[in-house]
Amino acid sequence: MNSKRVGNQTVVFANPPVILSSYSVVGPKEGQGPLGKTFGKVWEDGLNGEKSWEVAESKMLQEAMQGAMDQASVQKEQIDFMMAGDLLNQIISSNFAARQMALPFIGLYGACSTMALSMAVGSMLIDGGFAQNVLVGVSSHHDTAERQYRLPTEQGAQRAMSAQWTVTGAGSVLLSSSGAGPRITSATIGKVIDFAVKDVNNMGAAMAPAVADTILNHCQDMQLKPADYDLIASGDLGAIGLGLACELLKQSGMDTGTSFTDCGVMIYDDSQDSHAGASGCGCSAVVFAGNIMQRIKSGELKKAMLVGSGALHSPTSCLQGESIPGIGHAVVIEG
Template sequence: MAAPKKVGIGTVAFSNPPVILATATIVGAKEGEGPLANTFEKVVEDPYYGEESWEKAERRMLQEVLEKALAKANIKPQDVDYLLAGDLLNQIISANFVARALAIPYIGLYGACSTIYEGLALGAMLIDGGFAQYVLIGSSSHYSTAERQYRFPTEQGAQRPLTAQWTVTGAGAILLAASGAGPRVTHATIGRVIDLGSADPYNMGAAMAPAAANTIVSHLSDTQRRVEDYDLILTGDLGAYGTALLHKLMAEYGHDITRNHNDCGLLIFDRGKQDVHAGGSGCACAAVVTCGYLMQQFQQGKLKRALGVGTGALLSPLTTQQGESIPAVGHAVVLQA
């Protein structure tokens, strides 16, 4: 017997769509100089944020936005059923240590840069399934922590190719609830891991674009919807090269998304004025653009229905050193006013 809330192969349609009750954002100085500056609640000029290390700074940012989202909704940590969070650092240490501080029942997530959308999908399932009233979701990244872990320490000053993207410094948080006022999560499409053989860790957009395309096509097929049914299709962090590849792949599938598609990695920075090469990336990229810009668009009545697709490159320093290709995944949620 088919699962009653399953639609097609990989999509869930929620009977009682959860509500995004509150969001919160914090970003670093470079993000605060970009075109979305007025959509972020706090800009931190000091990359250490008053801490002893970049890693502790990232942890502080994540804890702050999670607490801020709760405060906005006047919800206490003890009222939250589950915390779903993740980041890029070894064994998702930012999220783990923040969970220790908040003392909320915790499920750690690793979806790389797709983590915020993975959390949204799973959080919506928990609430719609009757297992939770409130679910708190968050993710974070930091340019310097990611560079040190995945590439080279910033002090080394290594040159990067133009296909490389700039890891966003910041954190985003979402409080999902069973009822209330705000955009609703009506559907979630869980993506498959796609790997077409790209092995260049300096061109993650190329690795993630096929996964984004696969998830979007699967979602449209499962729901019997068209590209035009969405005011906006927002991908996580494909950057300039990944976006171009996504448009080409979608055209091959028979879909033109060029009129209503945008990418968080292209929105967050001004590539003409800021030296970010192909655009933004990192767990915080989709998180802060979704929690800031996208929510603002809904609040201002500019969007009625949007499809958000978080994309993640599932590589590690170990797999790169061993010459492995880069698996990628995309998870999508439908947000509706």
């Protein structure tokens, strides 16, 4: 049997899954940013008429996933698996969305790498012949994340300049074994890497080593270099983490050139006071489902890599003095 594994960590798909559609729903801050016109729907406020931020996030995820199905004219009965994840304890946003959508559900947690991870696992299911259509969705919400990981926004605590702003948004893609659209041709599953960073206000520094490692391993496995890609977009390193990842790659002898950027840098501009940029599961999800997918479909990007980056900590582990492990998962999309 011919193995689909290439090198140490990469899978090359024999029958690359098609991205039939994508859809994104975001909050007002994201809609006011430089990518505002690329999102499918912009909410007027973070609650959108719901009783809590947590309920609102789950509804946002449902809207994004329904939007992806509507864009592709695919009915719920045609979906084999729903794959979703978020930042909240026990991925409650995804669990409650799955409760409402009543689809066979696989919940995934990769922190802010969850979009890339879900696309990779969904592609494996399709390429392996276990599914024809897989619906992927990922969400985060600024106020739910602040309440869980840091301090409630009502307290008005001052944020560190190294901190990133959690994106309020949900992004979804519909993967299929057939049809027209960009294809996911390979995936590189990352390793958990820990450089002993303990500052919860500097997620970029905690995640940068794992992203650099995944890019290095992907390029070694595939015998490629960053210049072979029109775009390499990390999940949400922000400005600090992106700089660190570039430096780590440079020290390893890899020139990233101009193709390497970060979704957390792209989504806000300097006037929006996000400090080091954006973070959250929804960050890479909405940037990919909106801006990057549009650029691939227009022909501007022929070959792109999304490298989801996740900080694998919890409020409990941080209070116990643990460091913050990082993870990076990559998927390659070709138009």
